[in-house]
Amino acid sequence: MGEDRNSFIFRLLLTLFVILAINFFLPRMMPGDPFSTTSADEVGEEIIVMTEEQRLYYMNYYGLDRPLHEQFLVYMKNLMTGDLGRSIYYKMPVSDVIMLHLPWTMLIVVGATVISTVSGVVLGTFSAKNRKKGSDRIMMTGLIAFAEIPSFLLGLILLLVFSVYLRLFPLAGAITPFADYNGPAEQAWDILYHAFLPVVTLSLSQLTGVYLLTRNTLITVITKDYIRTARAKGLGEKTVWNRHALRNALLPVVTRTGFMIGIMMGGVVLVESVFSYPGIGMTLRSAVVGRDYPLIQGILLVIAVSILICNLLVDKIYGKLDPRVVI
């Protein structure tokens, strides 16, 4: 057991190191640097074109003129002390920038995970129960066709229909600017109101996967001997499905949810951009445009670590749900 644990920790550290190295070198392989930006992110933003002297001064100031391996060593050393560096664009610590934007992303990712999993399981169960009937066929064809729409396109459509034409939802942002709330309930309502479309877009992009997995696993599970045993005991169809079949069918769904969060972390960059939602996805995008190396590294690190944590959690939860798995 101890040996298993050690090798597990070793593998985890190795994974982390590889991720850190990629995070570090990849942004620096892009053309340009933080001080030769020529395009503005938003219309109307002032473009500051630096002179070569200024550029060299700043490069020296941030230590970017030193050899790459030296920069990497410094980065690693600072990371050990929990220092993620300073954002060149925001002129403040990277950790502060991330803490400012991460909660919004968490809100929509967690919300989308919950919604897509729950509705996927419910729809999948319904479909499996009505297998080979019309409702199952229509639902399956519809959802598969739906899954082929890219999430940013879906987001644009939703934005156009519900925000631009119907004016039901806001066009951008996570809260109403300069709002004065009468108590936390109103504030929560405002937050949900802004998060609704991004969450729906993200959920819909994941829904079909969960639905298909639930449906197909259930269809396999329902033919197992233990389902026959449960039926023989006269427990009633409801108990047979919910207690005996679904419990077994949910095991792969749980595993999938772990991966899903990783996939969504990628998708969130696009969705947040479409809805101008101030999460780390949008921050990452502007950091890439501005070649803000420390910020890119920091955000990518946060995403990578959160995926690792999710996978770890899934393993633990799986162990609790399936007694056959020993962790």
Next chain:
Amino acid sequence: MSLLKINDLKCHYLTDISTVKAVDGISFEIEEGEILGIVGESGSGKTTVALGIMGLLPENAAISGEILYRDELISSLPESGMDRFRWKDIAIVFQNGLEVMNPVLKVGVQVTEPMIRHLEISPGKARSKCADLFRTVGLDPKWMDLYPHQLSGGMRQRVLLAMALSCEPKLLILDEVTSALDAFTRKEIRDLLVDLQKEKGYTMLMISHDITFVSSVASRIAVMYSGKVVESGPVRDILVSPRHPYTRGLVHSTPDIFVYKDLWGIPGDVPAGEEFKGCPFRPRCTQKIDICNKASPVLMPVGGGREIACHRGGIAGLLEARNLSFSYRLPDGEYLQAVDNVNLEVREGEVLAVVGQTGSGKSTLAHILANVIRPEYGEVLFMDGNVSGGNYGNRVNGIQIVFQDPFSSTSNRFTVLDAVKEPLYINKIGSNGDRLQMVKNALELVRLPNTDNFLSKYCGELSGGQRQRVALARAMVMEPKLLIADEITSALDVSTSANVLRLLKGLQNRRGFAMIYISHDLSLTLKIADRIAVMNSGKIVETGNSHDVMLSPYDEYTKRLVGSRIGLCCHNH
């Protein structure tokens, strides 16, 4: 009123390409407190019957016929209606398998679950009842909190039994409960079932291919073949004198019943349920007649509470000898009574061994039966005709005999071809070309080469084992219904004789002819015989199933014969 009554039940599985008739019109009844066993090979439809009663057949099963529980029709109930009967009235112990219990629920939970639902008791009370049940089936209640995969096969089977008993059902169905268990566990489960039946008077339907297990618990058995019941009756009667050729094959291939005999299964396979006209057992049957191709036999009562489905009324008699007597005149004018008022019967497809010491009259009897010599008194009837009148030796599908000494029964100056062809030539069977092919086939049967080189060899050039095989081929070329083998291995060494004997029994098993095997060697006959007749001084002193004769001989002479076997150093007789 019977507890369960099944009327002409049919379950056909419909697949995209074909229809599998798993159960094809069976009817039976189970009285309250009775244990009925259903036996049959795998694929005979036993489990489908069990699932049919529970209403658990898959969606692609087409069901017709009636299943009545206490005169209430339960075969066409919807799921919810069936749930009223499930577990409280009819419960089933499934065949043990890794996935027969839910892998993610503790076994205790799975046992208490139906109690909470059907008996409407609290979870706490159900748990304490579950602990009692665990003790009843011989499990420590602490195992309740384990998951199915943490238990051994035997423990899982006990949990399944506890689960089935949890709501005290009126009818308990047991489906192959012992097939995966070791001998000790199997016996413990058996004893447990017997005790349960005695104490609580459970009515049981026991389904298994394990005829020994079923017959040790059940009072009545039904033998299923290819979706039909071919024979049913009281257990003891069926085991001792099976009437259907299939039942006999099943009994004879059970090592617990025939302890000494080599294992020979029933040749062939169950027809795979496709459109099949006639008797389903026909391809494997040794006594089929024309009608067997055309119509399927119906289960008919034959008295003594027994029923049988066979166009020939069960295993038919093949040869019957009545009051045979024969004596030799000795040089001093005295008469030696070699065969003294012998009555004998040989049935289709069976191996009867006639055992006795040298000079007991065995060979003389064999010669009379083969119509080589005529008896002084009595008559021999072969297929209901008189042997001496009908001359069954010189026709195809008749009687053939193979003698003790191959060196004198085959001529040195004959080639192998001539020796084997001779009976065809004498009896004018087939053209010359046909005969050559028949000879070659016969040689192949007895595992001799059928090359031209071998065919033109002289018998004098062959070894003893080869010559005995040539003699056997000469008998086989006539495709006999009855083969009389008179001490055919006594002139051969141990290894050769073992080979010839296995060859002979293999041929008999495959081709289904009956055989009278005459020998003085009791150990050897036990390997192949179904029945044994013991002969002493011209009389048959004891006849019976080979295991009965061996294990519990009643005649003094038989006892001496059994006791006369020379044991090895470590066996004392």
